[in-house]
Structure formats: structure tokens, C-alpha cells
Amino acid sequence: MTLQIALLGGEGIGPEVVEATAEVLEHVLGDVDFVRPIHGKPALDAHGDALPEASKQVCRDADAVIFGATQKHCHPVLRFLRWGLVTHANLRPARNRPRLDSPLKNDQAVDLLVVRENLEGEYPGREGELSEFTRRWPELRDNFDREVPREGRFTVRVTTEEGTRRVVATAIDKAKKRRRRATARQTPLVTVVTKANVLRYTDGWFREIAFEMLEEAGMEYEHFFVDDAARRLVEHPWTFDVIVCPNLFGDILSDITAELVGGMGMAPSGCVGVENAYFESVHGSAPDIAGQGVANPLATVLSARMMLDHLGLEDLSDRIDHAVDDLLADGSVLTPDLGGSASTDQVTRALIDRLDD
Ligand code: IPM
């Protein structure tokens, strides 16, 4: 069956790295149907909408979506790809690769996966005035039994049972299926990260639900408060396997884990739901180098490789993974961000050459 992949380049270097990735995918898949729904500025100019309904439908109908990067016109695109497609788990792997230096002195092989709850918590932002809040809910007390201040602003942080269960279920599934490569740890371990010591009612519940599910699944698991988890990630990241946590903690921890293994420029990600999934690099749109043909396509290529995993094409995913490692180890064809002088196109060609080795 021919896979249908929707490509949304987004802005800045997004379109360049997405097209490079499409070439790599075409090479490994042979038969693939790429669709390029109109979005961003062109869609805004033509239809007054950064992501018209027809483009949304193309994304829903596709087997998966690859997204480039967003600058200013694509926020509605991100909103749709997360909340519209209900992609509840944001998968952010971090593992050592050749030539990508770790800032850690005692570095050992790191191969971990952050599974970030993607739709709840502080996102997508529900804020207001405390005067209004306390007028409507005068009896709310904090954990020290004090009133809420009447002046200032507040945000609502949401935890639901459904949201918690589905992200923990994804973490358990990934922990069972993950092909661990670089690390000493070969058996699955799920680390739950919360702030349950302060947010007892919400994060305490998140932890309770996670423990119950992990127990039931017969998994090895542990829990750290988020500050402690951040510290441990810097102290000995190689002891982690799969981390599952609420949205904002995952946002922050995944920047740390990316930096531990070579930086945001090489970090891939995938947001998966029950019906839909989209894949994008963690890096931004890099407007300073956009259009120059020197953007590093590897983070998007590695995101596409996660897409192949998601679609059950593990062999093809492994081929790309090995080819990327070979290319890095060889080091002669790299983009300027990795210390080379090659163009996006040259890197793409070199990678495709290696896919056949
Ligand atoms: C990320 C980004 C986004 C987030 C921003 C751009 C809204 O930081 O994907 O990690 O906070 O989720």
C-alpha cells in the first residue's frame, strides 16, 4: 500500500529541510505519495487562513505529517497539528551520535526518550486577572490554607484522567518496543517526573495513575520530582530510559536532553495520537540562514525516521539511522552548524549514497 505523507515546510529553513527529507524518504520507500497542503503565509494571502480546512483534511487523511519549522505565520499550524490532530504524546529521543559532543565530562552512552504529555497542563494557555478569579471563587485556599491574592494574574494548569492515561500508555508502549542501542541499559525502565510534592492534587494524581498503570503492565519504574530529575539528567543521563511527564516539564527537560547529546540542531521529535501523528525537528526556523541552502537537514531526517518507526517500518528506520551515524562519523560532508562546509543538498546526496551501503 502506498503511504501518503503530508509535507508542511512551514517557514524559514523549514521548507528546505523538509524537501531534503522527502528525497531521503523517497529513496528508502520507493513508492510514496507526498502531498503538500497550502499553509502559512501563502495560505494567509490566498485564503485569509494560515491553515484552510482543505489543508487540515489532507493532514487528517495522510498516514503521517512532516512539519518543518514555525516562525510567525505557522502558529495556527502547530495548534492544529497538536490539538486538532489530538497528538497526545510528544516523543523526544536523545542519544549520542558520532561527532556530536556532549558537554558532560564523564559522558557515557545516553539513549533515552522523553514522552511529554502534549495537550494539557499549562498549555495552550488559559490566563486571566486574579481579581476576576477570586471574585468567582472566593473560597479557594492554597496548601497552607491561605486565601488567593486578589491582585495579579493566574494561569490554569489542567490534568485529566484521560490525558494522563493516554500519555502513560504511550510511554509504556514505547518502553516495551524501543530498540536501545547506545546505552548500557537493555531492559525497560520508566521514570515518572512530576512536582507532586507541591502540586499534590494534580501531579500527585498523575503519579498515582502512572504507578497504577506501570504496576499493571509489569514494568520497572521510578519517580523523581522535576527539579531532581533535571539534576540527575545532567549528572548521569545514561541511567534513564523512558521519561514520562506533564507538558511543561517535558518541554523543559527535552531541551536539556537535546543539549546533552549534541544540541537542539540535531534533535528530532514526533507527536503521536491515536489516529494521527506528525513529526518535526525540535529546532526553529533559523531565519538567519534561510534560503541559503546550508541548513542541516538531519534533525528532520531523524524525525522522519521516527515516523517510519511509528508506521511499523522499523527496518527502513534503522537504515536511515545507521546512514546518519555513518555520515557523522565520516565527517567529510557536513553542514556549517556541524563544522563542515557542505550544502543541504550535498548532505542529502551523501546520506542517500550511504543508504545503499
Ligand atoms: C516545543 C516548543 C513549543 C512548545 C513552543 C514553540 C510553543 O518549545 O515544541 O518544545 O512549548 O511546545
Ligand code: MG
Ligand atoms: Mg520547547
